[in-house]
Amino acid sequence: MRVPNAGTVLKAQGLVKKFAQLLAVDQVSLEVSKGECFALLGPNGAGKTTTCEMLEGLTSPDTGDIEICGLKFPKQRGDILKLIGVALQETNLYKKYTVKETLELFSSFYPKTLSIPGLVAKLKLEDKLDTRLEHLSGGQKQRVYLGCALVHNPDLLFLDEPTSGLDPQARRYLWELLREVKADGRSIFLTTHYMEEAQELADRIAIMDHGKIIAMGTLQELVSTHCQGDFLEFQCAESELESLQNSLSWLKTAKKLPTGEGFEVNVDNATTKTREFMREVDALGVNLGHFSIRQSTLEDVFLKLTGRNIRDD
Amino acid sequence: MINKSLVEMVKGRWREFKREPSAMFFVVFMPILWMLILGLAFSDSKQERYSIGLKNGSHAEESQVFDYLAKQSQLKVFEGDEAELATKLKRGEVLLMLELDAKGQAVMHFDPSNPEAARAHDASHHLIQEYYGRTDPRPTIANHVKAVGSRYIDFLIPGLLALSLFTSSLFGTGMTIVANRRENLLKRYMATPMNPYEYIVSHIIGRYFIFAVEFCCILGAGMLMFGFQVQGNWLSLITVGLLGTASFTSLGILCGSRTANTSTYNGINNLLTLPMMMLSGVWFSRAHFPDWLASIVEFLPLTACVDAIRRVALEGVGLASLGFELGILAFYTVACTVFAKMSFKWY
Ligand SMILES: Nc1ncnc2c1ncn2[C@@H]1O[C@H](COP(=O)(O)OP(=O)(O)OP(=O)(O)O)[C@@H](O)[C@H]1O
Ligand SMILES: [Mg+2]
Numbered sequence: 001m002r003v004p005n006a007g008t009v010l011k012a013q014g015l016v017k018k019f020a021q022l023l024a025v026d027q028v029s030l031e032v033s034k035g036e037c038f039a040l041l042g043p044n045g046a047g048k049t050t051t052c053e054m055l056e057g058l059t060s061p062d063t064g065d066i067e068i069c070g071l072k073f074p075k076q077r078g079d080i081l082k083l084i085g086v087a088l089q090e091t092n093l094y095k096k097y098t099v100k101e102t103l104e105l106f107s108s109f110y111p112k113t114l115s116i117p118g119l120v121a122k123l124k125l126e127d128k129l130d131t132r133l134e135h136l137s138g139g140q141k142q143r144v145y146l147g148c149a150l151v152h153n154p155d156l157l158f159l160d161e162p163t164s165g166l167d168p169q170a171r172r173y174l175w176e177l178l179r180e181v182k183a184d185g186r187s188i189f190l191t192t193h194y195m196e197e198a199q200e201l202a203d204r205i206a207i208m209d210h211g212k213i214i215a216m217g218t219l220q221e222l223v224s225t226h227c228q229g230d231f232l233e234f235q236c237a238e239s240e241l242e243s244l245q246n247s248l249s250w251l252k253t254a255k256k257l258p259t260g261e262g263f264e265v266n267v268d269n270a271t272t273k274t275r276e277f278m279r280e281v282d283a284l285g286v287n288l289g290h291f292s293i294r295q296s297t298l299e300d301v302f303l304k305l306t307g308r309n310i311r312d313d
Numbered sequence: 314m315i316n317k318s319l320v321e322m323v324k325g326r327w328r329e330f331k332r333e334p335s336a337m338f339f340v341v342f343m344p345i346l347w348m349l350i351l352g353l354a355f356s357d358s359k360q361e362r363y364s365i366g367l368k369n370g371s372h373a374e375e376s377q378v379f380d381y382l383a384k385q386s387q388l389k390v391f392e393g394d395e396a397e398l399a400t401k402l403k404r405g406e407v408l409l410m411l412e413l414d415a416k417g418q419a420v421m422h423f424d425p426s427n428p429e430a431a432r433a434h435d436a437s438h439h440l441i442q443e444y445y446g447r448t449d450p451r452p453t454i455a456n457h458v459k460a461v462g463s464r465y466i467d468f469l470i471p472g473l474l475a476l477s478l479f480t481s482s483l484f485g486t487g488m489t490i491v492a493n494r495r496e497n498l499l500k501r502y503m504a505t506p507m508n509p510y511e512y513i514v515s516h517i518i519g520r521y522f523i524f525a526v527e528f529c530c531i532l533g534a535g536m537l538m539f540g541f542q543v544q545g546n547w548l549s550l551i552t553v554g555l556l557g558t559a560s561f562t563s564l565g566i567l568c569g570s571r572t573a574n575t576s577t578y579n580g581i582n583n584l585l586t587l588p589m590m591m592l593s594g595v596w597f598s599r600a601h602f603p604d605w606l607a608s609i610v611e612f613l614p615l616t617a618c619v620d621a622i623r624r625v626a627l628e629g630v631g632l633a634s635l636g637f638e639l640g641i642l643a644f645y646t647v648a649c650t651v652f653a654k655m656s657f658k659w660y
Contacts, residue, residue: 057504058500058504078506081504081505081506082506084504086505088497088500088501090497091496091497091498091500091501092496092497093496094329094498096328096333097325097328101325101328104321105321105325108317108320108321108322109318109502109505110505148501
C-alpha cells in the first residue's frame with residue numbers, strides 16, 4: 001500500500017455505492033494533493049455526484065475508505081466539515097436573501113471566516129451586495145454559491161458541475177475565478193461533463209463512466225497513453241479517399257467526422273504523415289477541400305475508451 | 314452563550330416572513346378581514362327577524378290573522394299559494410309555511426332540526442295566541458344586558474387569534490422546511506458544521522416574532538374596530554399564545570419532516586387544518602356537538618388554544634385554572650418535537 005505523502009488532502013480508496021440494483025459507484029480510488037485541481041469527468045449518470053457526496057460526507061459509501069487531511073468520516077466529521085467547502089450540483093439558496101445576507105448566514109456556521117467585503121471583491125460581486133438572489137443572473141448566482149463554499153477559507157473545495165447551465169461567457173468568468181482560488185493554494189475537487197472545463201482547470205483528470213474510473217492522469221498523460229499523436233482532418237470525396245488509402249496504408253483508420261463533412265485520422269508523426277499525404281494528393285490529383293492538423297483532446301480519449309461521445313445519451 | 318449561527322438563522326426566518334407578501338396577508342389581513350365581515354354581519358343585536366310564508370286558504374278569519382302577523386316587526390311575511398311557498402321553503406327563503414285549516418287552527422310546516430325555523434315557529438305561535446287574546450298568567454320581564462365580552466364579536470376575536478396562529482405556524486413552518494428540502498438547501502446545510510438542531514430551533518424562535526405581529530395586529534384591530542377588551546391578565550394571554558404557537562410550530566415541523574413535495578405538504582396541511590377549523594369552536598360554540606364528538610374535539614390542539622385564549626380574554630381566568638388546556642398544548646409540543654426528530658429527513 002502506498003503511504004500518502006504529506007501533501008495529500010484527499011484520499012479515497014475502493015469506494016462502492018449501490019442504489020438497489022444499480023451500481024452507481026464501483027471501486028473508485030483517487031487522491032488529491034495540496035494545491036491541486038482534480039477533475040472528475042464523465043457523462044450524465046456516470047456517478048460523479050454520488051462520488052462527490054460520499055467524499056463530502058453526505059452519503060456513506062457501502063464500502064471504501066475516505067480520508068480528508070488525515071481525518072475520517074464519520075468520527076471526525078465535524079472537523080472535516082470545517083476544512084472543506086462545498087457547492088452541490090443543484091441547490092437553490094433563499095431567493096429573498098441578498099448576497100450579503102446569504103454570505104453572512106454561511107459564515108455564521110464557521111468559527112473562522114474571511115471578511116465578507118474581501119470575499120465579495122474576490123467574487124467581483126461588490127455592486128450586487130444588496131441585491132436579492134432572485135434578481136441575479138445565473139452566473140452571478142453561481143458565484144454566490146462559490147462564495148458560500150469559500151467563506152471559511154477551506155483547504156479543499158468540492159464543486160459539483162459548477163458551470164453547468166451557464167453560457168460560455170459566464171463559464172469563462174467562473175473559470176477565471178477558480179484559477180484565482182487555486183492560486184491561493186486551495187485544492188479543488190471538481191466534477192464536470194465539459195471536456196473543455198477539465199482541460200482548462202484541472203491538473204489531473206479522472207474519466208468516469210458507468211461508475212468506474214476508466215482513466216486517470218494529467219491531460220498529457222491521458223492523451224499520450226490513450227490517444228497518442230495528432231489528428232489530420234481533411235475533406236475530399238469518398239472515392240478519392242479510397243484511392244489515397246491504396247497507396248497510404250495508415251489512412252485505412254480514417255473515420256468520417258461526426259459532422260459528416262470530411263474525415264479524420266489519428267497519426268503518430270504528423271509532420272512526416274502530412275508530407276506523405278500531400279505528395280499523394282498531388283500525384284493523384286485529389287480535389288482537397290480542407291486540410292488541418294490538430295492535437296488529440298480529451299474528447300478523443302473518451303471516444304477511444306468508451307466508443308461514445310461524452311454528450312451522447 | 315448565544316450562538317451566532319442560531320441568531321443568523323432566526324434573522325433569516327423573520328426576513329422570509331417580512332419579504333413574502335402572501336405570508337403577511339395570511340397572517341395579518343385574513344383574520345382582520347374575517348373579523349370585519351363577521352363582526353359587521355352579527356353586530357346588529359336587534360331582535361331576530363323570521364321570514365315566514367302565509368298560505369292563502371279559504372278560512373274567514375284568515376285575512377285578519379295574516380294582517381296582524383304582517384304588522385309584527387319580528388316577522389317578514391310572504392303570502393302565496395302552496396306551490397309558490399313550497400319552493401321558497403326549499404330554497405330557504407322562508408323558514409316555515411303557515412296556514413289556517415278549515416277549523417281555523419294554524420298549521421305550521423317547518424323543519425324542527427333547523428334551530429332558526431324552530432324559533433320562527435315559537436315566535437309565530439306566541440303571536441297567534443296574542444291575537445286571540447291570550448294573557449300570560451305570570452308575565453316575565455326581559456332585562457336586556459349588553460355586557461362587553463358577551464357579544465358574538467367578543468367570542469370570535471380570541472378564536473380568530475388562535476386560528477391565525479394555528480394556520481400560519483402550521484403552514485409557514487412546514488412549507489419552508491419542505492421547500493428547503495426540495496431545493497437541496499437542507500443537504501447543503503449538512504455539508505457545513507452547523508448543528509442541525511439550530512435549524513429546527515430557528516423555526517420555533519422565528520415563529521415567536523411572527524406571533525408578536527399576529528397578536529398585536531389581531532387584538533389591536535379588535536380593540537380599535539369593535540372595542541374588544543381583554544378581561545384577564547395580558548401576561549397570561551401571551552403565555553397561552555406562545556405555548557399555542559410552540560405546539561402548532563412543532564406540528565408543522567412534524568408534518569414537513571419527510572416530504573420534499575410541496576403539493577403533498579399542502580394536502581397534509583389541509584387534512585389537518587380544515588377539520589380543526591370547523592370543529593375547534595373558532596366560529597361557534599362546541600356546545601351543540603354530540604357528546605362523543607365534543608369529547609374528541611377537546612383533545613385537539615386548536616381547541617385547547619381557542620378555549621384557553623377565550624377563558625383568559627373573556628372570563629379573566631388565570632393560568633392556574635387552565636391546567637387541562639395548557640397540558641394539551643405542552644403535550645403536542647413535546648410529542649411532535651420528539652416524533653419530528655425521529656422521522657426528520659434532511660435529504
Ligand atoms: N438516491 C438515488 N437513488 C437511486 N439511484 C440513484 C440515486 N442517486 C443517484 N442514482 C443513480 O446513480 C447513477 C449515478 O448518478 P449521479 O447523480 O452520481 O450521476 P452524475 O455523474 O452526477 O450525473 P449528472 O452528470 O447527470 O449529474 C445514476 O444512474 C442515478 O440515476
Ligand atoms: Mg451530478
